[in-house]
Amino acid sequence: MDHEIVQLLLNAYIDDELDAENSLEIETHLKSCAICSQHHRVLLALKQAAKLPALVYAVPPGLESRLRASTRRANRPKSFLPQLQWRWIAPAALVTILLLLILVVFGRSWFQPSQNALLAQEVQSAHVRSLMANHLTDVTSTDQHTVKPWFDGKLDYSPPVINLASDGFPLIGGRLDYIDNRPVAALIYQRNKHYINVFVWPAGNNTSLALNASTINGYNLIHWSQGGMTFWAVSDVSPQDLQTFVHLLQQNLQ
């Protein structure tokens, strides 16, 4: 066996990750090769070094209880808001909440939701959120063969993933998001310094390649369906750029 290969496989060998056949070959080789045998002992010593218990950082006191509290906060039902949290809220926050309530009450009469308009709003919100909280990607890779399988086991469908780097829209990665009460795939692309989120989920057998374009708060959205999936692309790039991007995506998906 080639020494370089042996010395690479020795890593898997000392980790008990080598199958029986290869293990046997390695063992046989080690018996007659002083160099690889020495390398083996060096690797064992390195393993021992890295396993020193004192190298493991302890969880800081209080972190666990803070984490427990954080999900209970996230879980608290919103209907209790006016009563339960009243005494915790400082006057300034109180005024803000009053204003928000007034806005909601009067806003209902102005707002005439349709299914698509509601979805568009959700998509736009999800896009902005992804830009805000350091949560643009869950898996960061320009390789569609890394991003696509990442969704396995996280969704009950497999999203189509394509890198359009050669056309000026490189794939940045993927993210699990929530739209319309279901987990969905978000694919993130970049155009110069702007990001494009493409949300995709299964939606029956309609194919409507016609682009349904809208604008919310300055963000451009395009929505279409293709190959049993529904797509929403959202970004602050220009409407023309977004349209170009969507056309490229449509072509490559056919």
Next chain:
Amino acid sequence: MPEDREFVSRFEQDVLPHLGAAFNLARWILGNEQDAEDMVQEAYLRAYKYFAGYQGGSSRSWLLAIVRNACYTWLQQNKAQLQADDLDEELYSGEGDMLDPEVILQLSNQKDLVHRAIELIPTEFRELIILREMEGLSYKEIALVTSLPIGTVMSRLARGRQYLKDNLLRLGEEDHSHGS
């Protein structure tokens, strides 16, 4: 609400046992306690959001993948550059032919030396040492956590160990010459 309490309770039971592993990984990737705490907090909430869609399998790998990705995203957005990932797949060059394992064994017992040596390993190789040696994950689990192919897991781990050896030797020499 009882369903919510049950949901939270199930989530905590599945996830909190791995808090130690999560924090240790984040701390070694990010380099300081405050950032690690922040990342673990964020990853925990993200895991909570995804928990309804969690389809079983190792909850430790599942949580560590979320933590690890959160750390890397944060690093990309907050540090000038991540260590360049040249996909350093070169095989071990065997330059340690004449290296006496005893030398490494001596150094391997000095906790502060080893600590510094690991700190100096580039991030994407260091994290494999952490996952393999400190947290005891199998190659398959590491592949899940890092989204790397198993072959890459092995070659990066080999490279990480090479870095560890070089750093130990270099720091050991520096210490020795300062001490005398």
